Amino acid sequence: MRHLMSPLDFTTQELDRLFDLAGDIQKNPQKYAHACDGKILATCFYEPSTRTRLSFESAMTRLGGRVIGFSDAASSSASKGESVSDTIRIISCYADICAMRHPKEGAPMVAAERSGIPVINAGDGGHQHPTQTLTDLLTIRSLKGSLGGFTIGLCGDLKFGRTVHSLIHALVRYQDIRFVFISPEELRVPDYITDMLKSKDISFREVIRLEDVMPELDLLYMTRVQKERFFNEEDYVRLKDFYILDMAKLERAKKDMLILHPLPRVNEISVEVDDDPRAAYFKQAQYGVFVRMALILTLLGLA
Amino acid sequence: MLNVGKIEEGFVLDHIRAGKSLEIYEHLRLDKLDCTVAIIKNARSGKMGKKDILKVECDIHMLNLDVLAFIDHNITVNVIKNGEIVEKKELALPGQIKNVIKCHNPRCITSIEQELPHIFYLSDPEREIYRCKYCEEKYSPSAK
Numbered sequence: 001m002r003h004l005m006s007p008l009d010f011t012t013q014e015l016d017r018l019f020d021l022a023g024d025i026q027k028n029p030q031k032y033a034h035a036c037d038g039k040i041l042a043t044c045f046y047e048p049s050t051r052t053r054l055s056f057e058s059a060m061t062r063l064g065g066r067v068i069g070f071s072d073a074a075s076s077s078a079s080k081g082e083s084v085s086d087t088i089r090i091i092s093c094y095a096d097i098c099a100m101r102h103p104k105e106g107a108p109m110v111a112a113e114r115s116g117i118p119v120i121n122a123g124d125g126g127h128q129h130p131t132q133t134l135t136d137l138l139t140i141r142s143l144k145g146s147l148g149g150f151t152i153g154l155c156g157d158l159k160f161g162r163t164v165h166s167l168i169h170a171l172v173r174y175q176d177i178r179f180v181f182i183s184p185e186e187l188r189v190p191d192y193i194t195d196m197l198k199s200k201d202i203s204f205r206e207v208i209r210l211e212d213v214m215p216e217l218d219l220l221y222m223t224r225v226q227k228e229r230f231f232n233e234e235d236y237v238r239l240k241d242f243y244i245l246d247m248a249k250l251e252r253a254k255k256d257m258l259i260l261h262p263l264p265r266v267n268e269i270s271v272e273v274d275d276d277p278r279a280a281y282f283k284q285a286q287y288g289v290f291v292r293m294a295l296i297l298t299l300l301g302l303a
Numbered sequence: 304m305l306n307v308g309k310i311e312e313g314f315v316l317d318h319i320r321a322g323k324s325l326e327i328y329e330h331l332r333l334d335k336l337d338c339t340v341a342i343i344k345n346a347r348s349g350k351m352g353k354k355d356i357l358k359v360e361c362d363i364h365m366l367n368l369d370v371l372a373f374i375d376h377n378i379t380v381n382v383i384k385n386g387e388i389v390e391k392k393e394l395a396l397p398g399q400i401k402n403v404i405k406c407h408n409p410r411c412i413t414s415i416e417q418e419l420p421h422i423f424y425l426s427d428p429e430r431e432i433y434r435c436k437y438c439e440e441k442y443s444p445s446a447k
Contacts (some may be wrong), residue, residue, distance in 0.1 A: 083416050104412040106437020110419060125410045127438055 002299055003112040003119045007133035007170045019138050021303055022287070022294040026142075029062065032293065035302055036065030042095035043069030044087065044111075045122070046078055046102040051263065051285070052122050052131070056099045059292035068095060073103075085114045092116035097300055099131075100124075118299035126162050131295065132262055133166040135288040140219065142287060143258055143280055148174040151216055155182040156223035156243050156268060158189040163262040164223060168193055172202055179204035180213050184239045187225065209242050214252045220245070222261045222281075224268050246270040253278065260284055307341045313360040315381040315388075316371065321345050323375065324355035330370045330403060336361055369397035373404075373433075396431060399424045404433075404442055411438035 003009070010018065025032050041060040045053050048071060057067045070076040077087060084102065088111040091098055099120040100108045105127035112119040123129040141147050152171070154164050158181050168189070171177050179197065181189050181204060188206060197204050207213055214220075225243045227236050244267060245259065261269060261281040273279050297303040319327060324342050333340050341358040348354040359366065363382055371378055372394035380392040405421045406413045413419045413435070422436040433442040 083418070084412065085416070085418075102412070103410075104415060105408065105410050105439075106412040106435070109437050110412050110416065124412075125438075127410075 001118055003108075003115075003121075004130050004295065004299065005109050005112060005119075005121045006128050007130040007137075007166055008173075009130070012173050015134075015137065017303075018134070018291070018294050018298055019141050021297065022138055022290040023142065025293050026290050032063055032297070034064040035297055036060060036063035036300070039063075039065040039097070039300060040095040041065055041067045041069075041296065042091045042098040043067060043071070043122075044076070044091060044098055044100045044102075045069065045071045046073040046076065046100075046107070048072050049101050049123060052101065052129075053099075055131075055285070055288045056120075056122065056292055059289050059296055062289065063293055063296060065096075065296075084110050087111075088115045088119070097296060120295065120299065126160065128166060129162055130166065131288070131292055132163050133170050134291045134295065135284060136163070136167050136221070136260060136262070137170055138291045139260060139280060139284045139287045140258070143283070144219070147171070149176045150218035151178040151180060152219040152221060153180040153182055153210075153213055153217040154189075154221045154223070155210055155245075156225045157187045158183040158223070159187040161223045164189070164221070165193060167221065168197075172197065172200060177202070180217065181206045182208070182210050182213060182243075184208060184225070184235070184242070186235070208239075210245070211242075211249055211252065214249060215254065217253065217257055219258045219260065220253070222259065222265070222268055224266055244268055244270060245273055247272050247276070250276065250278070307343060307358060309386050310339070310358055310360040310383055311386050312363060313338070313358070313383050314363065314366060315383060316357040316359070317354070317379040317381060318348070318351060319355035319357065319378050320375060321351070321353035321355055324357050327357060327371065327374060327378075330374060331359075331366055333357075333359060336365065368392065368394065369400060370403050372396055373400050396425055396428060399436075400433070406435040406438065406440060406442075408435065408438050408440035411435060411440060413437060 043053050043056055053071060060067050073079060084107050092115050097118045099122040100111055101122040102124050105125040108119055108121035108124050121128055121130055158164050222245055257278050258280045259278050263281060324344055339360040343356040345353045346356055376394040376396055381388045382390040401420050401422050404423060413421055423433040423442055424436055426432050426434040
């Protein structure tokens with residue numbers, strides 16, 4: 001029995017198979033409309049996350065399966081003090097597969113160790129969010145044609161953003177990828193990531209202004225710069241506009257550059273960008289459903 | 304010169320960094336064993352200047368030596384049987400250690416579920432870095 005705890009749990013060959021399956025689901029949704037008839041997905045969300053939970057529920061429903069679950073800890077037995085280990089043993093009796101989000105890091109792994117059914121980590125604190133990374137990879141592969149041979153700019157909060165860290169770790173397994181990290185000094189990628197890139201001899205640069213590198217990017221992955229991450233208000237006011245993407249900044253971008261964002265966005269991408277053909281962040285949400293459908297089928301052994 | 308008698312069966316842990324023997328005593332849980340233990344602190348050493356030595360008289364299968372390697376893999380482990388050294392063990396960093404150190408990450412699941420074991424794995428053998436199995440937080444000796 002397999003679980004998904006980290007995007008690196010799958011080899012690149014396994015990911016290729018997963019993404020091929022997601023592509024087939026996209027092309028032939030009817031073929032998979034009853035693939036999970038009689039199967040139940042439990043969504044155990046110990047903290048609210050509307051998009052991820054609904055994406056899983058949509059994925060299982062589109063496969064013909066059913067969904068049970070809870071959407072915050074207060075409505076679960078955790079409020080009575082039940083451990084994750086006990087909860088998953090019970091859930092294993094009710095469902096065939098479980099997607100778990102938990103504010104504590106490693107909780108889904110504890111569940112996987114005690115579970116009788118496959119467990120998917122749907123986000124554990126600031127640690128991992130593998131289905132977001134799979135979504136990002138599928139979006140890039142589908143819209144760019146391959147995973148490799150491009151320059152990707154990652155912009156915003158690169159210090160605390162787990163989606164960014166996960167994506168970097170997943171992308172370094174592919175060939176000829178150049179990274180450009182665009183962030184204020186305070187929010188640079190952690191040393192352990194730049195150390196890892198150096199040790200693998202992978203090209204990366206760190207810059208402060210998005211405009212300076214825009215023409216060379218094939219992909220731009222935006223994240224939010226949160227005010228509370230700054231040491232003082234003055235720095236925030238000085239730097240915040242560097243990290244807001246608008247049509248003026250996009251003028252110097254390549255015509256086929258892709259703009260990605262894990263969502264929700266607040267103001268870091270101006271709404272005027274939404275209609276630009278390069279904006280891929282809403283398509284990303286659609287790919288998120290396809291990749292979760294492919295993942296459910298794979299972990300249930302139905303692929 | 305202080306004289307400590309020979310042991311018949313057990314271990315002599317030599318070349319312990321001076322002052323570290325009590326820490327090792329605790330990690331090996333020697334207080335739980337009903338056996339003779341000699342703790343020699345600040346013994347003279349040609350190689351180290353000063354060193355600690357632990358002599359433990361017990362069944363040679365009773366000690367978890369992985370813990371020793373984690374604390375200091377330069378310790379020399381002499382295995383004693385019938386009063387003689389029958390083996391000198393090389394200590395290698397263990398791939399995994401369980402319930403030896405605790406994860407201090409307040410965001411880790413081990414911080415709220417008390418019954419969970421604290422398991423660390425060797426993530427970087429060259430730099431001797433251990434990480435929590437659950438949250439991957441790096442073990443920092445100062446937090447021990």
